[in-house]
Amino acid sequence: MANNDSTKRVPLELLCMLILKEGDRYGYEMVQEIESRSGGILSFNLASVYVALRRLEERGCVSSRTEMTDAARARMRVYYHLEPAAEAYLTEQKEEYRRTAVGVQNVLKSCEVQHEKEA
Numbered sequence: 001m002a003n004n005d006s007t008k009r010v011p012l013e014l015l016c017m018l019i020l021k022e023g024d025r026y027g028y029e030m031v032q033e034i035e036s037r038s039g040g041i042l043s044f045n046l047a048s049v050y051v052a053l054r055r056l057e058e059r060g061c062v063s064s065r066t067e068m069t070d071a072a073r074a075r076m077r078v079y080y081h082l083e084p085a086a087e088a089y090l091t092e093q094k095e096e097y098r099r100t101a102v103g104v105q106n107v108l109k110s111c112e113v114q115h116e117k118e119a
Contacts, residue, residue, distance in 0.1 A: 010042060012052040014093040020062065020082035021090070027053065027078065053080055061086035 019025060019033050027049050035043045056062035062080050069077045082090075 011093060011097050012044065012048060013056055014090070014097055015042075016049065016052050016056060016080075017061065017082060017086055017090045017093070020080055024079045024081045026080070030080075056086070059086075059089060061089050 015034050016030060019030050025033065027046055030053075031044055031046055031049055034049075053062055053064070057064060061083055063083055064078050064080050066076050066078050069075050
């Protein structure tokens with residue numbers, strides 16, 4: 001699934017914070033982690049992840065640092081770090097996502113039961 005409509009509704013900031021909670025990462029590494037851990041269901045382009053990371057930086061939840069990774073080719077990587085100040089926002093985002101997921105599940109179940117009654 002490569003950046004279709006359903007990925008636009010995924011809480012990307014939440015996913016970024018969850019990955020960063022385990023340790024510092026660079027953007028492309030985060031894209032790969034999300035795709036791998038979702039079993040290939042979620043796939044984001046790098047630009048979308050950078051936008052989410054920039055929003056998190058503006059909130060003070062994430063900081064970044066640049067490191068030279070390949071001196072021969074002068075390759076630079078920007079690593080992102082989850083700040084302690086992110087904990088409250090992370091908790092809030094997890095709770096909001098869980099609450100929303102339960103609500104959607106409740107509607108799905110309710111509609112399925114109603115459709116079964118009508119059949």
